[in-house]
Amino acid sequence: MFKDKLRVGIAGLGTVGGGVVKLFESTARLGERLSLTAVSARSRGRARGVDIAGYRWFDDPVAMAADPDIDVVVEVIGGGEGVAKNVVETALARGAHVVTANKALLAVHGAALARLAERNGTKLLFEAAVGGGVPMVKALKESLSGCRATAVAGILNGTCNYILTEMEASGRSFEAVLADAQRLGYAEADPTMDVGGFDAAHKLTLLAAIAFGVLPDFDHVRIEGIERVSLTDIRMAGKLGYRIKLIAKAAQAEGGVEMHVRPALLSVEHPLANIGGSLNALVVDAEPVGQLTFIGRGAGEGPTAASVASDLMDLAEERGGHVFGRPVAQLADAPRASPVERGRYYLRLMVFDRPGVVAAVSDKLAHEDISIESFLQMPAPGEQAVPIVLTTQACGRAAVEAAVRAIHALGVTAEPPYIMPVEETRARFGA
Template identity: 55%
Template sequence: MTAPLRIGIAGLGTVGGGVLKVLERHAELLAGRTGRRMVVTAVSARTRSRDRGVDLSAARWYEDAVALAADPDVDVVVELIGGSEGVAREVCETALSRGKHVVTANKALLAIHGTGLARLAEENGVALSFEAAVAGGIPVIKGLREGLAANCVTEVHGILNGTCNYILTEMRETGREFGDVLAEAQKLGYAEADPSFDIDGVDAAHKLAILTSVAFGCAVDFDAVHIEGIRHISALDIEYASELGFRIKLLGIARRSDGGVEQRVHPAMVPVSSPIATVDGVFNAVVAEGDFVERVTFVGRGAGAGPTASAVVADLVDIARGRVSHAFGVPSGRLESVRAAPPEERRGAYYLRLMVVDRPGVIAEVAAALRDENVSMESFLQRGRAPGEAVPVVLTTHDTDEASMQRALASLSRLEAILEAPRLIRIERF
C-alpha cells in the first residue's frame, strides 16, 4: 500500500464533522478501494473544545486556516469555511499555489472565482474538486463532466435549493402561506436564521453558474444569471397552479443556443406530468439534455451532513487514486467566453394573476393591454363575483417573448382597476 493521503480540513461545522465521521467509519473500505489510507493530519476550526464525535488528538490544530493550507505535511486541503471572499478564498489560493489539491463545497467561491482557481490548479498540477458544491450527495458534477463527456449538452435545469423546494411543497400540501412555512422550516433547521440566500434564489444561482460551466465548457459567469426568488409566491398561486395542471418549483435553467447561453433562476410552473414536478421536500433534481444520451435525471438529497460529506469524500477518493481532472471538464484556457443571452429573449408561456376591481369592462381593459403587446391568452379563470370589490383574475398565455410580456405587465400596472402588482410566473413545459 502506498503512502497515506494526508488531509487538512479547514472548517469543522456540520459538513466538516460529517467528513470526519465518514473517514473514520469507512477507513478500511476506503483504503481497500484506493490502495492507500486517508489520514486527517491537520484541522482548523473556531472552537477547539467542541466534541465532534471523532478523535482528533493526532491532528495538528490551527487557529489560522491559511496556515493549515501552507502546512508541508498536508497533501489535500478540504475547504469547508464558505463565502466567496476572505479566508475561504485565501485558503484555496494558498493551497493550490503550494501544489496541494483542494476539495471544496463552496459554491459561492466557485461561482465568482471558479475559472481563476481552475487555472491556478492547472498551473500547479493539482486538483480543484467540488462535487459537494452542487446538489449535495448527487454526483451531478462527475455525471456531467465524465459520464456525459461523449455528448454535446444543450440544456441543464433543475431544483437546486432544498429549502425552497421544501417551502413550496409544504405550501401546496397544507395550503399555508409562505411566511408560516418559512418559519417552520427555520425551526426544523431546513432554513437559516437569515434565509435570504436561499429564498431569494442566490444559492441556486451560484450552483447554476457552476453547472453551466461544466455542462457547456464555458467560463463561469455568475453575473449573467437572472435571479428571482420565491417570496412573492402565495398559497393562491399554488392553488391555481394545481387547478391548471401545474406545480410551482424554483428552477435553475441553463440553455445553449445559437444566440448564446441563457442562465435563469426563478419560480416556474411545470406540468404535473413532468418528472421534476414529483421531486418534493428537501430533495434536489438536475436534468441534462445530451445529443446522444437524450435526457438524464439526477435526484437525491441536496444538503445535510451525510450527503454533502459523501460528495467530499468521493472527491478525496479520486485524488487518492491519482485521478486529477480539469475542474470544469476542459483546460481553463479553453473555457469559452460566450454571449450571455439576455432574459428578455426568453420565449415561452406565462401565468399571470391580477387583483382587480370587479366591475364591467375590466377584463376588456386587461385583454387590450395584452393585445397591444401581441400577447395572446390561452386560458382565463375568475371565481365568483364581488361587485365593486377586489377579486383575483388568473390567465395563462400562449408562447410569447419575455420583452413583450414585461411591456404588457407595465401597461397592466398602470390600469386603475389593478389593485396590486401583477404576479407573473413563467411556464416551463419540460
C-alpha cells in the same frame, strides 16, 4: 504505509466537515488510501459529536493549508471571500490538492482558482458544491464528456423546494412556512441566499461551465427568487395542472449560453414537477444520449460528506481531471446570449371587483396580440381585490410586460401583476 497515503487536513468542522470526519472513522475504504491528519475550525473546544483529539489542531485554517505535511486540504468553511478563499489559494499555490463544497467561492473566483491549480499542477474538486449527495458535477464532467449538452435544468436549492412543497401541502403562506423552516434549521436566519435564488445561481454557474465549456460567470445569471410566489399562485397553478418550482436553467441559445434562476410553472408531466421537499434534481439534455435525470438529497451532513469523500477517493486514485472538465485556456468566455423570451406565461392580477374589469384586461392582452390559454377567477369574499390568473399561449415576454404595464395603468389592480414563465416539457421519459 502511512507515507503512501494522501494526508488530509479539514478546514471547517460544521455540518459537512463533521460528516467527513465521521466518514473517515466509519469507511474503511477511505482510510486505506487517505489519512486524516489535521483539522481546523473556529473553536477547538466546541462539542461536535466527533472526537478530534487524534488529529493535529490548527487555530488558523490558512496555516493548516500552508503546512507541507498535508497533501489535500478539504475546505468546508464556506463563504465567497475571506478565510475560505485564503485557505484554497494557499493550498493550491503550494501544490496541495483542494476539495471544497463552496459554490459561492467557485461561482465567482472559479476561473482564477482553476488557473492557479493548473499553474501548480494540483487538483481542485467540488462535487459537494452542487447537489449535495447527487453526483451532478461528475456526471457532466466525466460520464457525459463525450456528449454535447444543449440544456441543464434543475432544482438546486432544497430550502426553496421545501418551502414551495410545504406551501402546497399545508396551505400555509410563504412567510409561515419560511418561519417554520428557520425554526427547524432547514433555512438560515438570513434566508436571502436561498429564497433570493443566489445559492441556486452559484450552483448553476458551475454546472454551466462544465456542461458548455465556458468560464464560470456568475454575473451572467439572471436571478429571481421565490419571495413573490403566493399561496394563490400555488393553488391556481394546481387547478390549471401545474406546479411551481424554482428552476435553475442554462441552455445553448443563439449567440451563447443563457442562464437563469426563476420560479416557473411546470406541467405535472415535467420530470422536475414531482421533486418534492428538500430533494435536488437535475435534468440534462445532451446529444446523442438524450435526456437524463439525477435526483437525490441535495444537502445535509451524510450526502454532502459522501460527495467530499468521493472527491478524496478520486485524488487517491489519481483521477479528478481539470477543474471544469477541460483546461482553462479551452473554456470560452461565456457569450451572453439573448434570453429566450418566447414562451407561455402565467399572470396573476389582483383586481378590484368592478364590472368590466375582465373585459378591460382581455382587451389589453389582445392589443399586444396575446391569446389567453386558460383563465381562472377566484372569489375572495369580503376582500377588496380578487385574484385573476391566466396563462397565455406562446408569446414574447416583452409583449406580456407591455400588456401588464397597460393593465396596471388602468388603476384596476391592487398591486403590480406577477408574471411567471411556463417551463415547457421537452422530451418526456420514454418519448
